[in-house]
Amino acid sequence: MKPLQASSGDLTADRRAxxxxxxxxxxEPAQAAELLLGALELAPRWAAGWFRLGEMQEAADRLDQAAQAWVMVLKLDPADRLGAALKLQLIGKAPASPAPPSAFVETLFDHYADSFEESLVGKLGYRLPDFLGQAIRKARP
Structure with missing residues (x-):
């Protein structure tokens, strides 16, 4: 799977974004969306930019425009690594799916892998391996 393109590939578009x-x-989500739309005119094949435009439109309570942006994401990235179909479902513009797109799940895990253990142990306080280790040491004669 190819990596997500965080940059549009156009310096001016990135600056506008x-x-x-x-x-x-x-x-100011409405103004943000307008500015990002201008950036997307310079980089029309930037799926991550269209996804972010959808989020800005959603924040501005412009759900129809948000849906249009996320539909564009699906056209540019049919595998749906960003989860545009999920966003469409959340705003009621697509029927619920029994599972998220597999490419989205894979991308999510790939981006989370480096910080997973710290989040699990540090933030959530997961200690089962420590408790099991202590129990095993206590149980040994």
């Missing part, structure tokens, strides 16, 4: 993120962070 960064500004759009700043607008979103400052509570």
């Amino acid at each position: 960064d500004f759009a993120e700043m607008l979103l962070a400052s509570g």
